[in-house]
Amino acid sequence: MDAVRRQFPYLRAKPQPVYLDSAAMAQVPDAVLDAVNAWEQSSRSNVHRGMHERAEASTIAYESARSTVQTFINATHADEIIFTKSCTEAINLVARSWGEQNLHTGDAVVLSILEHHSNIVPWQQLQERKGIDILWVDMDDEGGLRYDQLETHLQSGRVKLVAITALSNVLGTAPDLPKIISLAHKTGALVSVDAAQAIAHMPIDVQELDCDFLAFSGHKLYAPTGVGVLYGKRELLQSMPPFLGGGMMIRNVTTEGFSPADLPAKFEAGTPPIAQAVGLAAAIDWLKQYSWKDIQTHEQEILQLTIDRLKSIPALHILGAAGNFQFSIFNFQFLHGCLSFTLSSVHPHDLTEILGRKGIALRAGHHCCMPLHKRLGIPASNRLSVGIYTTKEEIDACVKAILEAQKKLHP
Numbered sequence: 500m501d502a503v504r505r506q507f508p509y510l511r512a513k514p515q516p517v518y519l520d521s522a523a524m525a526q527v528p529d530a531v532l533d534a535v536n537a538w539e540q541s542s543r544s545n546v547h548r549g550m551h552e553r554a555e556a557s558t559i560a561y562e563s564a565r566s567t568v569q570t571f572i573n574a575t576h577a578d579e580i581i582f583t584k585s586c587t588e589a590i591n592l593v594a595r596s597w598g599e600q601n602l603h604t605g606d607a608v609v610l611s612i613l614e615h616h617s618n619i620v621p622w623q624q625l626q627e628r629k630g631i632d633i634l635w636v637d638m639d640d641e642g643g644l645r646y647d648q649l650e651t652h653l654q655s656g657r658v659k660l661v662a663i664t665a666l667s668n669v670l671g672t673a674p675d676l677p678k679i680i681s682l683a684h685k686t687g688a689l690v691s692v693d694a695a696q697a698i699a700h701m702p703i704d705v706q707e708l709d710c711d712f713l714a715f716s717g718h719k720l721y722a723p724t725g726v727g728v729l730y731g732k733r734e735l736l737q738s739m740p741p742f743l744g745g746g747m748m749i750r751n752v753t754t755e756g757f758s759p760a761d762l763p764a765k766f767e768a769g770t771p772p773i774a775q776a777v778g779l780a781a782a783i784d785w786l787k788q789y790s791w792k793d794i795q796t797h798e799q800e801i802l803q804l805t806i807d808r809l810k811s812i813p814a815l816h817i818l819g820a821a822g823n824f825q826f827s828i829f830n831f832q833f834l835h836g837c838l839s840f841t842l843s844s845v846h847p848h849d850l851t852e853i854l855g856r857k858g859i860a861l862r863a864g865h866h867c868c869m870p871l872h873k874r875l876g877i878p879a880s881n882r883l884s885v886g887i888y889t890t891k892e893e894i895d896a897c898v899k900a901i902l903e904a905q906k907k908l909h910p
């Protein structure tokens with residue numbers, strides 16, 4: 500762990516920070532900062548337009564970042580990788596482009612109650628514009644999805660798309676994607692996966708999953724902010740209209756109109772996030788030195804310890820699966836990256852503020868999941884999230900501070 504933490508400038512600080520907010524944003528290692536710095540110093544130039552040496556170096560770096568992402572998620576073609584500014588923008592691209600073109604009054608999109616607002620609002624905007632229906636899939640008490648409801652929705656024959664998270668950013672539960680994708684495809688519905696959280700905690704193979712779209716952000720994967728990725732199956736992306744208009748997304752422009760460029764340029768209007776894409780590729784290369792097995796074993800040990808410790812705190816309630824399972828039978832295929840909890844009579848914002856003053860970073864609020872919190876019957880919760888660098892000492896420090904805060908607020 501020391502060797503991992505030493506690679507993160509923020510985690511080298513003294514006193515050592517207790518950073519349990521990686522689900523909001525992971526920290527960046529030196530390797531990523533160095534790669535971005537190297538591009539700034541030796542290649543900084545716009546891509547796909549200059550003929551000079553720097554422009555070529557920059558274009559090569561940018562396109563090589565695309566290949567790195569392609570390999571990382573095992574996409575068939577590099578042009579199935581579209582760089583966006585974020586996961587949110589990638590989902591909006593699907594809704595605005597594919598959705599506007601393919602969804603009509605009476606069609607339905609299925610969402611789960613676990614979704615982040617980024618995977619709700621773009622579909623609600625489409626509902627307003629196109630008169631489509633949104634059909635919701637509820638969860639069971641352990642944060643698992645009600646697959647029976649999904650099947651009922653799909654049997655209606657109206658569902659054109661299932662937009663689903665690969666990992667809840669509140670409960671840490673991972674829906675059974677292969678099952679969902681197979682059920683949806685049997686009825687001819689497409690599946691768009693929100694992998695914002697999953698991307699840093701589990702291997703993702705888009706060919707094996709057979710998902711139609713998949714979106715994520717760099718900043719939760721130890722990469723810079725300002726870059727996201729949309730994966731789409733090539734034939735789908737080819738058939739979709741451009742999302743944003745501007746430079747570089749065209750084949751031809753006249754005073755009468757324009758014709759769009761081929762993939763991936765069609766969806767990358769204007770100057771793309773070049774430095775950020777280079778940083779994302781560096782983060783992926785950096786992460787690849789560790790095996791997924793080691794990463795998952797470590798994070799799951801930490802989560803197991805967290806549950807163990809939190810359960811000993813009186814009046815603390817862990818939400819979803821983590822709160823209900825017994826350790827001995829705990830299925831960690833089901834839980835990754837984070838968990839959330841409430842503490843009786845203590846508002847989450849009060850708790851995280853007190854912890855924050857002690858240098859302990861947790862997140863409080865609805866975590867951009869208001870429908871899920873409504874379903875849970877609470878306005879807000881505290882979220883503790885882990886990453887490759889999280890230590891047992893951090894969990895111990897956090898639990899100690901929660902106990903102290905509890906005593907202070909309710910002596």
Ligand SMILES: Cc1ncc(COP(=O)(O)O)c(C=O)c1O
Pocket residue numbers: 522523585586587588615617618664666667668693695696716
């Ligand atoms: C599950 C999930 N989806 C989507 C997003 C949106 O990601 P971004 O804000 O990077 O676009 C987040 C961010 O927290 C998330 O946790």
